[in-house]
Amino acid sequence: MYEYFKGKLIEKSPTEAVIDCNGVAYFINISLQTFSQIEGKSDIKLYTHLVVKEDSHTIFGFSQKGERNLFRLLISVSGVGANTARVILSAMSTDEIANAIVTENVDILKSVKGIGAKTAQRLILDLKDKVAKENTSTEIFANSHNTNKDEALSALIMLGFARKSAEKALEKVIKSEGLSTKVENLVRFALKIL
Numbered sequence: 001m002y003e004y005f006k007g008k009l010i011e012k013s014p015t016e017a018v019i020d021c022n023g024v025a026y027f028i029n030i031s032l033q034t035f036s037q038i039e040g041k042s043d044i045k046l047y048t049h050l051v052v053k054e055d056s057h058t059i060f061g062f063s064q065k066g067e068r069n070l071f072r073l074l075i076s077v078s079g080v081g082a083n084t085a086r087v088i089l090s091a092m093s094t095d096e097i098a099n100a101i102v103t104e105n106v107d108i109l110k111s112v113k114g115i116g117a118k119t120a121q122r123l124i125l126d127l128k129d130k131v132a133k134e135n136t137s138t139e140i141f142a143n144s145h146n147t148n149k150d151e152a153l154s155a156l157i158m159l160g161f162a163r164k165s166a167e168k169a170l171e172k173v174i175k176s177e178g179l180s181t182k183v184e185n186l187v188r189f190a191l192k193i194l
Contacts (some may be wrong), residue, residue: 005061006045009038014090017061019044028061029082032090037063051075051082060086070094077126079119088112101131133160149174152186161194169193 005028007021014035017028028046030038038044046061047068060082062068067089074085088097091112100108101124109120149170156166169190173181177189 001050002048002059004045004047005059007043009042009044012038015086017044017046019046019061026059028059029086030061031067031086033067033093034061034063049082058082062089064094067094070097073127073130074123077119077123079122084114087114098131101127104128133157148181148183148186151183152190155183155187156190156194165194166190 005019005021005026007019009017010020010025011018012030012035014032015029017030017035017038019026019028028048030046034046038046044063046063047065048062049060049068049071051058051060060068060071062071071082071085071089074080074088075082080088088109092100092108096108099105104124106117106120106124109115109123110117115123152170153163153166156170157163161169170186172193173186173189177185181189
């Protein structure tokens with residue numbers, strides 16, 4: 001429902017932040033990953049996910065889209081709620097979580113408070129293919145630099161193309177069209193090559 005909130009950081013703690021967006025303050029639950037990335041900033045932007053329950057509406061915020069994507073994957077697993085997903089994201093980086101799932105490392109997942117052997121195995125079973133398909137490297141999952149090339153590459157991988165072939169196609173497009181080409185045009189031209 002809400003894509004992101006951008007505004008002044010009024011209050012923060014390791015688990016929550018209050019953002020003033022043009023006179024309306026929003027209370028947002030955050031992970032330690034996000035807390036460390038907003039440290040020392042006064043104006044911030046948090047990508048959000050709204051959890052609606054019978055008795056509450058809770059907003060979870062993330063400094064990067066990649067962290068929110070992983071959060072959404074985690075809560076799609078039976079038995080993993082929003083707070084448990086936030087604990088997992090607080091205990092490890094998105095790359096560490098993705099690597100633990102892809103390499104089927106139950107012990108690393110079990111090291112997170114509240115995650116037992118059965119839940120760790122369920123996370124691996126349910127998410128291994130999804131995480132591997134999205135290729136959770138820093139460029140794709142974390143969207144750290146958010147360049148047109150990174151976004152186009154992410155889109156092509158989401159469409160099911162292999163990372164290497166998508167990168168080669170994008171390199172050809174960038175050589176002929178230039179790096180400042182819009183994301184949708186990069187994807188469109190790369191699809192013609194693929």
